Amino acid sequence: MRIKLVAGNWKMNKSLEEGTQLVSDILAQLPPLNGRVVFATPYIHLSSVAPLLKGREGVYLAAQNCHQEEKGAYTGEISASMLRSVGVDYVLIGHSERRQYFGENNELLAKKVDITLSKGIKPIFCCGEPLEIREAGTHDDYVAAQLEASLYHLTEEQFRQIVIAYEPIWAIGTGRTATSAQAQEMHAGIRARIAAKYGAEVANDTTILYGGSANAGNAQDLFSQPDVDGGLIGGASLVAADFVAIVGAM
Ligand code: PGA
Numbered sequence: 001m002r003i004k005l006v007a008g009n010w011k012m013n014k015s016l017e018e019g020t021q022l023v024s025d026i027l028a029q030l031p032p033l034n035g036r037v038v039f040a041t042p043y044i045h046l047s048s049v050a051p052l053l054k055g056r057e058g059v060y061l062a063a064q065n066c067h068q069e070e071k072g073a074y075t076g077e078i079s080a081s082m083l084r085s086v087g088v089d090y091v092l093i094g095h096s097e098r099r100q101y102f103g104e105n106n107e108l109l110a111k112k113v114d115i116t117l118s119k120g121i122k123p124i125f126c127c128g129e130p131l132e133i134r135e136a137g138t139h140d141d142y143v144a145a146q147l148e149a150s151l152y153h154l155t156e157e158q159f160r161q162i163v164i165a166y167e168p169i170w171a172i173g174t175g176r177t178a179t180s181a182q183a184q185e186m187h188a189g190i191r192a193r194i195a196a197k198y199g200a201e202v203a204n205d206t207t208i209l210y211g212g213s214a215n216a217g218n219a220q221d222l223f224s225q226p227d228v229d230g231g232l233i234g235g236a237s238l239v240a241a242d243f244v245a246i247v248g249a250m
Contacts (some may be wrong), residue, residue: 003207004035005230006247007062007124008237009092010042017047019097023052025240031248033040033058035230038090038124040064043078050087061085062090062124065098066114068111076242080119091116092232093123096169106149111152113184117158124163124232125151127190128209131170139168143186144193156198164208171212173234180221180228183210185225216245 014022014043019041030037040062041049053059067077083091093116094109104112109125116123127146129139143166166186171178178186187208195203210222211232222228230250236242 002205002229004245005038005207005209006035006250007038007040007090007092007165007209007230007232008243009040009064009095009112009211009234010045010237011064011097011234012042013053013238014042014045016045016048020048022238022240023049026057026243027052027056029240029244030059031244033250035250036060037247038062039195040092040124042139044050044090046083047086052170053087060089061087062092063088064092064156066091066093066112066116066121068108068115069138071114077203080115080121080157081179084119084121088121090124090163092165093125094146095238096167096172100169106146107149109150111155112155113162117154117161121203122161122163123164124209126165126167126232128167128172128212130170134168134170140189143190147190147193148197153214154196156202159194159198159202162206164206166190166208167211169212173213175213177213177215177218177222180218181221183228184225187225191227207219214246216242216249219246 036058063083066080093112098104113123127143129142133139133142134228191203209230209232210228214231215236
């Protein structure tokens with residue numbers, strides 16, 4: 001079954017006090033859920049946010065990254081098992097900012113996907129093209145190559161744990177959202193590629209999120225597309241009323 005989902009990616013924002021307040025405000029206003037809500041907080045907030053989510057059906061905790069190795073001498077890094085030990089359910093893998101600023105490539109991301117799955121955490125795998133690729137008209141192949149290189153080594157059972165987030169880089173934090181038609185076209189294309197690799201049933205069950213300047217004003221339009229199953233929300237996830245409205249549009 002395909003699960004709808006809205007995830008808030010806080011990126012490097014909010015003090016601990018501001019973050020726990022934001023979660024409390026959102027939880028107090030959440031409408032009846034039509035899918036899952038995920039909070040992707042900074043690492044140091046996870047242990048404090050986890051107890052706030054306890055007993056709340058449909059609400060999950062995510063990290064924004066994790067290291068690709070089990071454990072060891074990697075100063076400053078956080079492993080997937082550490083994340084699991086504080087109650088993390090999902091982890092963002094391959095966000096375009098990780099790819100751009102931290103040199104994360106498709107091969108490294110495949111390792112992160114593997115370690116995450118092995119610890120019982122679901123990857124939210126981010127893909128999406130830069131502006132020049134969109135303008136050259138090769139965005140379809142570009143995104144297909146990202147999926148192939150980082151995910152297609154997975155078994156069907158493993159792939160079923162993956163959530164895909166399509167985030168055109170030109171739309172992230174720019175206020176320039178993809179139109180709902182552009183999002184639908186890409187999502188349908190991604191689903192068709194998954195069907196070719198894993199079969200129609202797996203493809204139909206895969207949750208594919210849109211990300212990139214989604215907000216309270218455009219969420220309804222985006223989410224009404226048949227292949228858009230929710231959103232990965234950056235800026236608008238930092239304001240309780242906006243995030244609640246986006247969840248309501250799911
Ligand atoms: P944005 O970010 O909603 O601020 O564009 C989305 C993301 O980077 O996941």
